[in-house]
Amino acid sequence: MRKVLIATEKPFAPVAVKKISKIFEKAGYELQLLERYTEKQELLDAVADVEAAIIRSDKFDEEVLNAGKKLKIVVRAGAGYDNVDLDAATANNIVVMNTPGQNANAVAELAIGLAIMGLREMYSGKPGGEMRGRTLGLHGFGYVARNVFRIARAMGMKVIVYTRYSKGAAAAIGLKVAKSLEDLYEKSDIVSIHVPARGEHIRSVSAEVLSHLKDGSILVNTARKEVINEPDLVKCMEEKPGIKYMSDLTPDSEAEFEEKFPGRFFFTPKKAGAQTAEANLNAGLAAAQQIVDFFEKGDNTHQVNK
Known part of the structure; x- marks a missing residue:
């Protein structure tokens, strides 16, 4: 047996x-x-x-x-x-x-929820914004990203994607494919990250890419913390005081976020995407x-x- x-x-x-x-x-x-x-x-x-x-x-x-x-x-x-x-x-x-x-739908719903939380100023009572009419950029196009697309489209968002390996699949369902990662970050009001923590994706969200984020945009990470170059993100958020970072992963530089960016970030206590x-x-x-x-x-x- x-x-x-x-x-x-x-x-x-x-x-x-x-x-x-x-x-x-x-x-x-x-x-x-x-x-x-x-x-x-x-x-x-x-x-x-x-x-x-x-x-x-x-x-x-x-x-x-x-x-x-x-x-x-x-x-x-x-x-x-x-x-x-x-x-x-x-x-x-x-x-x-x-x-x-x-667990793709569970993670996708959390990603959307984190984006809404960021837009609504962490539910602090301050005037916030709405998802409808905004542009959502998908960094990666796996199972989770496809569910995020489904939900975001139903909410009236414009959705674009950057993917190296699934361009045909994305285009087939009506998604506009960005010509580069920099192009995706530049055109998006909200970026949702959906790539694995291996190979070319390790610290791929670096200064070169982050410099293209619009001030006031929201970066959502329900992937892995290793895909983020944390010092570069901290520097980006220092230079652009309207950017928020929302994640179900606590970064290594949590203390620095708490000191420098109150009201501009949220991290779940434990990884929560599939919970x-x-x-x-x-x-x-x-x-x-x-x-x-x-x-x-x-x-x-x-x-x-x-």
Whole structure:
């Protein structure tokens, strides 16, 4: 009997665990739970005797992956997978997958909510603005960005996008594609960032790009903090006192924001994009089904390592 571990420092909702359990029960797999653990050794011990694991934001570094002597697959229930050491997984012949799109609507709604919060002056009672008629720039065009587009269009916004790899897909649904990242930032009243924290995207929101932001614009980041060059953003906000930064990620320079930019930023206490009951359930069920399909059908559609 195959053994599957759900290792979640932040557990799935009970209803999600129940439905995940049914998927594995039907497949004839044994499910083990490790929830709210506080010591890494607990995780090291738990992975030692399982062939598959479902995780959320849990760190699967080289030590953990080496400890999983029987591990064949790890599925990150969510889109981002920077918490998994892909090189170490590949070296151990472990397939790593994510569950793209399962939490996209949740993150998109948060991005729109943060933009509204910024426009309404943090709900402070000061006169604010409206979304309708403003231009929203999408930095990236993955699952989340496409949901942001859907919502923004319904609100009467003009939407443009910058993407290197999905220009045809964007144009096919009526989106205007900016000729460059600088062009996107220059033309947008609100920029919403939707790129992964890897490769060319690391610190891609730099002075070269930020200098094109209009004073009074809003930058929304529900991606990863690593895509922002924080010193450059701080400098930009010093030079343009109308810019606001809204994120569900607390930056490394939080103290500097608090000192210099009161009323011009908001950070959620913890990463909140996928923290809805619906996203929690969808990602968990997708992860479970992907594990079953991997073992029973050889399906590795959502593999992110090679």
